[in-house]
Amino acid sequence: MTTAVDRLLRLVDAEDRYAFSSAELLPLQIEAANERLAAHAQSIQLVRGRVEDTGIRGIGERADLVPLLFAHTAYKSYPEGWLASGKWEMLGRWLGSVSSMPVEGVNLDDVAGIDDWLARLAEVGHFVSCSSGTSGKVSMIPSLMSDRLLVKRNLVHSLAWATGLKPERQHRLFICNPSSNNFRYLDSWAGLDEAFGQEGHEFRFPSDPITVGGVRDMVALRNAIGSGDARPEDLAAYEALVAEREQMMAGAVDTIAETLAASRGEKLIVVGMFALIFDVAQKIRAMGLGRNDFHPDNAMMVSGGLKGADLPPDYREQIMDVFNIAPDRAFSMYGMQEVNTLFPRCTAGRYHVAPWVLLLPLDETGERLEGAPSGEVEGRAAFFDLSHEGRWGGVISSDKIAVDYGRCTCGHEGPTIADAIVRYSDLAGGDKISCSGTIDAYVRGAA
Amino acid sequence: MTAHSPVHAKGVVPVPHVVNGVLVEGDALTYRSRDLGIEFATPSLDLNALAPPRGRPGPAFDLPLSDIVDFLEATGERMDADTNPHMRECVDRAALTNVLPRRVLENLVRDARLYLTRANLMRIVEANFDPALLDGWVPQVDPFGNTSAVRAFPPRLIHVLAGNSPLAAAASIAQGALVKAINLFKMPSNDPFTAVAILRTMADIDPSHPVLRSMSAVYWRGGDVAVEGKLYRPHYFDKIVAWGGGDAINNVIKYLGPGLQLVSFDPKTSISLIGREGFEHAVIDEVAERAARDVALFNQEACSASRFIFAEGSADAIDRFCAKLAERLGVDRDYGSAVAAPTPVELRDEIEVLRAVGESYRVWGRGDGKGLVVRSPEPLEFHPTNKTVNVVTVDTLDDAVAHANVATQTVGVYPPGRSAALRNALASAGAQRVVALGAAGEYCSGSPHDAMFPLHRFVHWMVDEAV
Numbered sequence: 001m002t003t004a005v006d007r008l009l010r011l012v013d014a015e016d017r018y019a020f021s022s023a024e025l026l027p028l029q030i031e032a033a034n035e036r037l038a039a040h041a042q043s044i045q046l047v048r049g050r051v052e053d054t055g056i057r058g059i060g061e062r063a064d065l066v067p068l069l070f071a072h073t074a075y076k077s078y079p080e081g082w083l084a085s086g087k088w089e090m091l092g093r094w095l096g097s098v099s100s101m102p103v104e105g106v107n108l109d110d111v112a113g114i115d116d117w118l119a120r121l122a123e124v125g126h127f128v129s130c131s132s133g134t135s136g137k138v139s140m141i142p143s144l145m146s147d148r149l150l151v152k153r154n155l156v157h158s159l160a161w162a163t164g165l166k167p168e169r170q171h172r173l174f175i176c177n178p179s180s181n182n183f184r185y186l187d188s189w190a191g192l193d194e195a196f197g198q199e200g201h202e203f204r205f206p207s208d209p210i211t212v213g214g215v216r217d218m219v220a221l222r223n224a225i226g227s228g229d230a231r232p233e234d235l236a237a238y239e240a241l242v243a244e245r246e247q248m249m250a251g252a253v254d255t256i257a258e259t260l261a262a263s264r265g266e267k268l269i270v271v272g273m274f275a276l277i278f279d280v281a282q283k284i285r286a287m288g289l290g291r292n293d294f295h296p297d298n299a300m301m302v303s304g305g306l307k308g309a310d311l312p313p314d315y316r317e318q319i320m321d322v323f324n325i326a327p328d329r330a331f332s333m334y335g336m337q338e339v340n341t342l343f344p345r346c347t348a349g350r351y352h353v354a355p356w357v358l359l360l361p362l363d364e365t366g367e368r369l370e371g372a373p374s375g376e377v378e379g380r381a382a383f384f385d386l387s388h389e390g391r392w393g394g395v396i397s398s399d400k401i402a403v404d405y406g407r408c409t410c411g412h413e414g415p416t417i418a419d420a421i422v423r424y425s426d427l428a429g430g431d432k433i434s435c436s437g438t439i440d441a442y443v444r445g446a447a
Numbered sequence: 448m449t450a451h452s453p454v455h456a457k458g459v460v461p462v463p464h465v466v467n468g469v470l471v472e473g474d475a476l477t478y479r480s481r482d483l484g485i486e487f488a489t490p491s492l493d494l495n496a497l498a499p500p501r502g503r504p505g506p507a508f509d510l511p512l513s514d515i516v517d518f519l520e521a522t523g524e525r526m527d528a529d530t531n532p533h534m535r536e537c538v539d540r541a542a543l544t545n546v547l548p549r550r551v552l553e554n555l556v557r558d559a560r561l562y563l564t565r566a567n568l569m570r571i572v573e574a575n576f577d578p579a580l581l582d583g584w585v586p587q588v589d590p591f592g593n594t595s596a597v598r599a600f601p602p603r604l605i606h607v608l609a610g611n612s613p614l615a616a617a618a619s620i621a622q623g624a625l626v627k628a629i630n631l632f633k634m635p636s637n638d639p640f641t642a643v644a645i646l647r648t649m650a651d652i653d654p655s656h657p658v659l660r661s662m663s664a665v666y667w668r669g670g671d672v673a674v675e676g677k678l679y680r681p682h683y684f685d686k687i688v689a690w691g692g693g694d695a696i697n698n699v700i701k702y703l704g705p706g707l708q709l710v711s712f713d714p715k716t717s718i719s720l721i722g723r724e725g726f727e728h729a730v731i732d733e734v735a736e737r738a739a740r741d742v743a744l745f746n747q748e749a750c751s752a753s754r755f756i757f758a759e760g761s762a763d764a765i766d767r768f769c770a771k772l773a774e775r776l777g778v779d780r781d782y783g784s785a786v787a788a789p790t791p792v793e794l795r796d797e798i799e800v801l802r803a804v805g806e807s808y809r810v811w812g813r814g815d816g817k818g819l820v821v822r823s824p825e826p827l828e829f830h831p832t833n834k835t836v837n838v839v840t841v842d843t844l845d846d847a848v849a850h851a852n853v854a855t856q857t858v859g860v861y862p863p864g865r866s867a868a869l870r871n872a873l874a875s876a877g878a879q880r881v882v883a884l885g886a887a888g889e890y891c892s893g894s895p896h897d898a899m900f901p902l903h904r905f906v907h908w909m910v911d912e913a914v
Contacts, residue, residue, distance in 0.1 A: 049799035053813055073793040077800050079828050090804060097803035 004031035005386055008356035012150065012387075013157045018352055018412035022359075022373055022405050026062075029358050032386045033059045033393075037068070040392055045097035046074060047392050062360060063369050069360070069382050069394035072338050074098060075139040083138065088117050099126065099142040100390055114138075115181055115213035122183075127390075129184040130212040131337060138212060139337065141184070144390035147340050148183055152191030154354070154387075155333075158344035159192070163299050163329050165269075167195035171299070172263050173202070176256055176272030176280065179209035184337065189271065192301075196269055206255045207248045249276070257283035260323075264293045270300040270323060274316070275309035277302050281322040294324035301331045334417060338395040339385045343417065348409045350416035358384040359415050361403050364424065366396045373415075377403045380424065381417075398423050460487040460540070462639045465646040466496050468660035478668060482637040484544060489639070489666050492674060497631055497663055498683035501603075505629040506657035508601045512581050515624055516568050518649070518658050523563025525648045526617065528553045533647045537613065537640035544637075545611075546746050546833075548784045552613060555782075559617035559645075567892050572625055574893030575902035581627065584911060596914050599906040601627035602685040605678065607669070607699065609690035609712075610638030611748045619688070620645055624658045626905050631684070632664040639666040670698040681706025685907055688712075710904045712897050715750040715856035716830065717741075719884055720757050720844045720869065725861040726764035734861055735768055737885025739775035741859045742836045743783035743818075744888045751857040751880070751887045754831040756838045757847030766809065769820045769838055773811035776818025776834050782888055783834075790814035790833045797829055826850055844869060853877030856897060859884040 011017045040047045054067040078094040088111050096103040105124050111117050131139040175189045221238045224230035257280045334351040335342035343351040353359045361370045361379030370379030381399040402418040464471045473490030525531045528538045534556050542549035572578045579585050584596035609615045623630035632642045642664035649659045667674045679702035687699050692714035725734040744752040758765045779785045801808040812819040819835040827837045841847045851873050860866045861884035870881050879898040
């Protein structure tokens with residue numbers, strides 16, 4: 001028997017993925033939501049807790065899902081001390097409470113740190129993608145293999161849909177990011193490579209992988225320096241690491257520029273972060289090369305990486321100019337690490353929400369649905385991703401979005417999200433004074 | 448003008464100011480208070496009026512202390528929301544959005560009356576220093592025969608007020624009055640009403656009283672450089688008395704320097720220590736009730752409200768205690784309600800996942816505002832709020848002391864007799880106040896607060912060695 005979830009997921013690689021209006025899809029989505037709720041209320045402790053707190057055991061309408069959604073902090077709800085002191089067994093039990101599959105049979109002998117623990121979890125089918133950990137607590141996002149496969153399928157078909165490129169392995173793929181142990185990134189890059197990239201021409205970023213464990217070590221060292229706990233040798237080690245990393249990145253820019261220049265006769269797909277790709281583009285320009293030297297079927301998937309970078313206002317246009325990238329080939333997606341499905345940007349510049357994801361724009365507080373599911377609505381982005389197997393599909397974000405439920409000018413159905421997305425600030429705004437607080441307020445630089 | 452505008456849940460609420468004792472109304476500036484869910488409007492600020500020049504003594508500088516105490520006592524007699532329309536209006540507004548129910552806010556207004564009595568006020572002064580120092584120059588002689596005279600000269604103070612309790616505003620106003628200061632009260636966005644209501648009460652008694660004319664109560668958005676950059680200067684003020692932490696303090700810190708000092712009442716995490724005696728059958732019910740009282744203080748908004756209970760006892764006895772504690776958290780009290788706001792969702796998630804983690808953690812309650820108890824082998828890392836309490840099992844209370852730090856204000860102890868053996872270690876760790884379990888909300892008048900004697904810190908200690 002085909003479940004509602006199955007019927008929706010058929011659309012991942014269907015030609016008519018965006019042929020259905022949100023009103024048409026809603027009954028099937030509600031049915032699928034009930035299937036997921038029935039299963040995950042049993043298998044995910046945090047969902048069971050929500051069901052008990054709210055008394056909501058079935059979804060009749062979209063509003064019923066709202067109290068069951070997780071804040072993104074759900075994937076950081078473990079005691080930090082367990083990670084800091086390597087209490088892997090306890091962390092495993094925590095992970096089990098936010099996963100649909102129990103965490104069992106993990107080999108915990110002599111775990112050498114978080115990277116090692118993640119590898120051991122993967123051996124038993126738990127694929128945990130961690131946030132970088134550069135600021136604050138590390139988010140740990142569990143997935144099963146089926147989730148990983150969906151990420152790949154969705155990315156490939158979304159890119160094909162948005163750019164018109166065919167997954168015929170005719171491009172040279174340049175993933176200009178250091179490798180990682182984050183499954184989400186690895187799967188995305190592998191997916192693109194397997195679908196679009198010429199066999200035998202995989203490009204490897206010229207550096208060691210940057211793993212969550214590696215980043216955490218740097219952060220711990222930096223914090224120890226800040227708090228005065230570091231020894232002089234630690235200081236030297238930190239400075240050496242920073243210098244090494246800077247040198248590595250500078251070297252990488254040169255290598256990438258040279259390799260890209262050498263491949264300019266080929267069809268290219270350039271993937272990476274804006275700051276680095278911009279530097280690469282500058283180098284190529286300095287070689288005397290530009291638009292006329294590069295192939296008209298080039299594409300790019302470049303995003304983020306703007307923090308701290310000193311880019312001119314037209315950085316995007318400059319990159320597209322150097323690599324001869326047509327507007328429809330500048331591929332972009334909107335999403336977040338807690339949600340497996342990303343939404344591609346169409347030729348009209350809007351992100352199309354996948355038919356297997358329930359879009360739930362909320363009010364600012366995140367407690368109520370904002371508006372009816374028709375016309376234009378603005379609100380806090382929340383989603384129920386019906387594809388999620390390994391974890392709960394419902395998440396509330398900190399993004400403020402402008403939604404249009406109707407058919408898009410690109411010709412495909414919505415709901416669609418406008419390109420200008422901003423974050424709600426974390427502070428309540430207003431100068432309420434609170435007399436209770438923790439020792440954190442007493443640590444200079446901690447807040 | 449005594450007309451009172453009706454209370455609106457929506458629409459723009461008028462927030463009048465008092466400037467040097469005079470009511471100022473107007474709606475030139477509007478603000479949004481997210482905590483109150485309202486927009487409110489104030490008159491524009493006359494910065495010159497708010498910073499009286501040092502060339503002129505303040506109106507109360509030479510007023511005898513006794514006259515000041517009389518005036519404060521007369522104000523205290525009017526601290527009753529039933530009979531004082533200013534206080535009724537501010538309770539009406541606060542009741543719409545404060546975490547505390549109206550009943551508790553009315554209790555706090557009545558407590559302000561008890562605070563503003565001669566006996567209490569004089570005790571506060573005497574605990575800080577010899578009252579004669581406020582009224583004149585008190586002769587001193589050193590061991591070498593040198594003579595001088597010292598005066599606790601009136602300071603010029605900015606008070607950045609807390610908004611969680613009407614009593615806090617009353618206490619700040621009383622303290623500012625006792626030291627005869629020129630006082631500028633900056634109200635917070637979650638209570639831009641109480642300080643003005645108290646000053647209007649004073650105006651009803653005597654609109655030209657020197658104490659009243661020494662006081663202004665206004666609102667501006669905390670951190671507004673256009674205001675603070677001009678007012679926070681040693682030419683105009685001696686000290687900034689700031690409640691709370693985070694941005695409230697960060698906004699002030701950048702203006703500190705020679706001549707402008709900070710007196711801060713920092714954010715706190717208060718705790719309880721319960722010895723094994725407390726889990727014995729004969730007393731466990733009473734101990735659970737006392738523990739609950741300290742946790743539920745102002746629905747756990749107060750700096751003195753307990754958030755962590757360190758329990759020295761057997762696992763079974765502690766669990767029995769936790770069950771009773773969870774029950775006692777869900778009752779109405781003079782300063783707390785049976786149902787508070789629900790535990791914030793991030794906290795609830797962090798607690799929910801602990802339910803799955805095994806026997807070293809156990810949870811009672813559901814975070815629905817009736818109270819939530821989490822028992823764990825070491826302190827949890829989040830900050831418990833909304834009647835959430837972490838019961839931490841320890842081998843001995845001496846081990847518990849290791850968890851006290853400079854952010855620890857009140858330590859409730861059971862049995863009270865054990866406080867003597869613990870208080871030095873607690874002080875060394877940074878804690879500031881030890882009480883009997885259950886008495887976190889009851890104060891010995893004149894006690895130091897947050898490890899200082901506030902009036903002593905406020906005044907401008909002046910010496911004349913020419914006598």
